[in-house]
Amino acid sequence: MNRLIGRIGRADLRRHPLQTGLAMLGVAIAVAVVVAVDLANHSAREAMRVSLESVTGSATHQIVAGPEGVDERLYPRLRTEQGLRQAAPIVQGGVVRADDTRRSLTLLGVDAFAEGGFQRPLGGANDLGDAFNALMLRDDAVVVGRGEAERLAVESGDSMDLLINGERRQVTVVSVVDDPDDQARGLLLTDIAAAQQLLGQLGRLDRIDLIMDDARAQALANDLGDGVRIVPAAASAQSVLQMSQAFHINLTALSLLAVVVGAFLVFNTLSFLGVRRRATIGILRAMGVQRREIMGQMLGDALFIGIIGTLAGLGLGFALAHGLVGLVLQTVNDVYFERAAGELMLSPWSLVAGLLVGLVGSVVAALAPAREAAATPPRAALSRADLEQRARQLARRGGIAGGITLVAGALVIALSEGLVPAFVGLFALILGAAFLAPVIILGVGAALRPLMRGRPVGSLIVEGAVASLSRTGVAVAALSVAVAAVIGVAVMIASFRASVVDWLEGSLAADFYISAPATLADAEADRLGALNGVDFVSRSQWYDLPTADGPVTIWALELPAERAPQVDIRRPEPATALDAYATDQAVLISEPFAARRSLAPGDTLTLPVGSESVDLEVAGVYRDYASPTGAVLMRRALYRDLYEDDGLAGIGVHVTDAADRDALIPQLEQSLAGVPGARVTDNAAVLEQSLRIFDRTFAITEVLRWLAGLVAFVGVISALMALQLDRLREFAMLRAVGLSRGGLAGLIGGQSGLLGLIAGLWAVPLGVLLAGLLVFVINRRAYGWTMGFELQVGPVVEGVLLAVVAALLATLYPAWRATRLQIAAGLKGE
Known part of the structure; x- marks a missing residue:
């Protein structure tokens, strides 16, 4: 009997090759994203470790x-x-x-x-x-x-x-x-x-x-x-690796989002297998087939889909990793470590992670629909009404579970401090929102029914979308989660970029910046300050101070007495912070540095000076996106007293309002003719280069969010296509009572479009919530950064359109097939 049941299951998969193939594709993409990100992370860590150990050895x-x-x-x-x-x-x-x-x-x-x-x-x-x-x-x-x-x-x-x-x-x-x-x-x-x-x-x-x-x-x-x-000796290496840990956790979390959507897809696919086979399962159960045999067949089919999808995903992930590792290493070079040269390095754990996601994930996702199919009594298995009635009951229970999960996720985020608990809470919120999706569909149906009275086609569209809750609930949940990720990450990036632009425009106070590979001197700054059209010059030195806790970046700044540093002081009040900063033993620290060292205004910062140490007052904390490591800003006079360093890393040239900027550049270059490699850079070029690095840093985030969207795209096409194909007999009946082919195509498209619209609109608040958590919780805990919240219309509209387009694309083949179906053949069924 077991062999016969297995043949029935395999025959069913062969009869629906498109849906089976899409399910395998969804598993493959989810596995590929996990494997690719893990390989890229592993390669980046190894590149950093090797680069650091190659110069420290076993010291x-x-x-x-x-x-x-x-x-x-x-x-x-x-x-x-x-x-x-x-x-x-x-x-x-x-x-x-x-x-x-x-x-x-x-x-x-x-x-x-x-x-x-x-x-x-x-x-x-x-x-x-x-x-x-x-x-x-x-x-x-x-x-x-x-x-x-x-x-x-x-x-x-x-x-x-x-x-x-x-x-x-x-x-x-x-x-x-x-x-x-x-x-x-x-x-x-x-x-x-x-x-x-x-x-x-x-x-x-x-x-x-x-x-x-x-x-x-x-x-x-x-x-x-x-x-x-x-x-x-290990302090510097550990500091760099710890600083980059948040970056690697963020990438891993984004890849897990694709896994979550992929799990919905597998769950959705196996649910449809159970729905589609209900009549067959009812007959087999009436013939005496045991529940465990039915469940074994369903799990076996899930494992088969998982095996094929996993094997394809491993190969796709390896190919994708070649592209991602370049993006990750470029980000590491830009942000964390200047010379982490590397390439793709294989890791057996990456392959193990892919196998777990593909195989174990497929079986786990299939457990619920397999148990549902096995537990269905023979008479109920032959009743479509019983199926939908149970789906509505489950939807209400799912709504309660979703509300509880949302509250639990919010509590985890509110009551914890670490980055990993924040992601756990974030995924709990996503899961809770997914549980609520069937309730949202029922609510939309209840709201639209009064509006469709007297409109037969409109009523059919609404009823067709709501009545098949057993098939549409999971599809809308998966699509809404993925679209929410697309919206949320896009809003976060836009918010971060807007904050960076504001920070750069405030920080780039000078009109021109002078840099050179070799150390500059005060003599060059004096010559530049004496040129016609120059109001004043600022002088900066940067020094990575080795400490037992890793290097501390010191920014020594010298300005005219009447000028204050152009930094965005977040706490305390700027006037209070600047008054304290003007004293002999006070410094300003950046937000990432304050977060890493748990420092606040009024605290004491101890820095080594030679073989001794000095205590400095933290006058204030300022916003800075230059590096997740953070920096300590001190007056250059204090820096020279402490470290006896008269060199300069850069000179800022501030010009008068009446100065001719274009005519001043040749004069600046002539004054620096004797300095090897000296370069004059306009502040607009600095802004452009900074934003180029920002966009390059978030390129991998963009790739991963669209990959998560691709998984959902495949999922909704699979789910809605299966839904429409399974209703061919219903469509034949509508054609028999006089509905035209064009009307039938519009009906199919309207039902799928409505479901896509529901998913897209439900994804908007979820995406905004996700963006808020990324901006105000995740990034702050990961890097110590604070930023504004920039809710733009573009990402929201983009997400809703993604959901609707995916749903409409899913109707093309079923609509084509339904409009060409012979009515008599369709009424007979398969």
């Missing part, structure tokens, strides 16, 4: 100093006076390949004699082979790993031009070293003396790497003297 601690670096004379003293054998001096800097690729690379200068215990992918004397002597004797020699050599298209003996501090310098690849795991990605190795010469750091080291336990490190810290200190 446990690092000796660091201020902006000028560590005096190289400290290193021999550590070796002789302290007896340290596991210590290695490091000079490190960012360089750019001077060709069309403009590939960012890390130039790492090491002492090959000291590298043995640090296990960097390149560097040890035993690993360098014949290149050892060349590195020691030449100041232009570099070594690269084999994988990086292939990307750079160089071989041993080739020359390569680099841009270093704005100047073009030529180096020679003296050796290509085996690098089986490609751990030296983006790395150029050279002797430490050559690195000092190339980077312009004669007599200075960036750090000294150490291998020792914490007790020895603490004892050594007490003997180092002023100006230097020891920090954990």
Whole structure:
């Protein structure tokens, strides 16, 4: 009997190839999105980890100093006076390949004699082979790993031009070293003396790497003297990886949204299988087939759909991951880590996640309809009215469950603090809204019935959409959830972009910005300030201060006495914050920094200064979208007192109202003629570049939201097409009583269009709610950012149109088939 039941199920799938294929396609897309995002996340994390570990190796601690670096004379003293054998001096800097690729690379200068215990992918004397002597004797020699050599298209003996501090310098690849795991990605190795010469750091080291336990490190810290200190080597790497964690969680959550919609699709498909087979199931049950056998058949069909869809999804996900990994790595490079060069890296866990989503998800989604089909008494199975009556009862229960789920989700969000609970609450709200969809359909039907009196076709449209609740409820729920995601993410991006534009327009106070790869000096700022048409100049220095908790970005700003920083202070009142900032020991901190360190105005921020530390008052918190890491803004005079750094990273030029901006640019460039690589940038160009980076950052979000919409698109086409095809006998009866072919096509399109409109309109409040949670909860908890809420008409209309168009497309084939159906054949049924 089991074999016969299995044959009946397979025959039913073959008789409806289009619906079966669409179900498999929906599963495949859901699996593909999960696999692709997980592979992209994994590749990005591995790229960051490898890039960080390639320059730190197995070092446990690092000796660091201020902006000028560590005096190289400290290193021999550590070796002789302290007896340290596991210590290695490091000079490190960012360089750019001077060709069309403009590939960012890390130039790492090491002492090959000291590298043995640090296990960097390149560097040890035993690993360098014949290149050892060349590195020691030449100041232009570099070594690269084999994988990086292939990307750079160089071989041993080739020359390569680099841009270093704005100047073009030529180096020679003296050796290509085996690098089986490609751990030296983006790395150029050279002797430490050559690195000092190339980077312009004669007599200075960036750090000294150490291998020792914490007790020895603490004892050594007490003997180092002023100006230097020891920090954990893993602090910087962990800080970067933790900062990017929120980004990876956001991507994972968006991919899970596609899974949720895909689960609705599978549930919907299996529900239709049960509905379509009710007569067959009733006959089999009357013949003595057991409930467990019916349930086994339904779950077997679900597993079959899941297997085919999963296999297709794994292949599609791998192909999609190739595109997504570029977007993810570009975002990581733009926002988190400047030189995380990488490519797609396979992960077995990504494949396992895809298998779980496709196979387990299909079976779990099929449990409810399978139990429903198995539990239906034989007589009820042959009654369509009984089916719809039970569907209405379930709709009312689902409405109650949806309300409870909505309240539970809201409580989880309100009573928790973390990012993961916020997403749990968010998905609970989405699920609750989906449970309410059948109730919404019933409500719309009740509201439209009085309006359709005296309009036979209109009444048929309304009754046809509402009467088949067993078939339309899940389809509308899945479509509304996906459209809500499309609307919500679009509104969030628009709100974020509008906030960024407002922030940039307020922050870009200068008319022109001067930057250079090398450090600028006050002399250049003075010359620029003396030009005709220049009102005043602002002077900035940026410094990543190494600490035990990771680097702290310090922004040192100098303005004329009568000017205040042009930052958007969120708390306390701007006047109060600026008054406190003007004192000797106060700073302003950005929102992400305040969130990460749990700081508020009036709190104390402790920063290391040499081997000591200084306590600074937090005068206020300002809005800043430049980086999720956050920054500390202090007066440049305070910065110079603390860190004895007179350099400048940038100069802002503020012109008078009467100045001729176009005529001033050549004067600015002439004043900077002696500064290598100096660049004059108009604030409009800065705004344009910033928005370009913003759009590039959210490109993957756009891709994922449309993929979620695609899953729903496939789902609603599958559901509504199956609904209309299953009503061919009803359509034949309407044709028999005189309804024209055009009227029948309009009826089919009107019913599906109404369902699409219901789904689209129900998605609007859900999408707005989703956008509000993303703006006011998710982004704040993930990054510490606050932003305005920009509800634009475009995304809302776009979402509603998506739902209606999807529903109308689902009617094309059924309408074509129904209008060409022979009435007598249609009345006979299959």
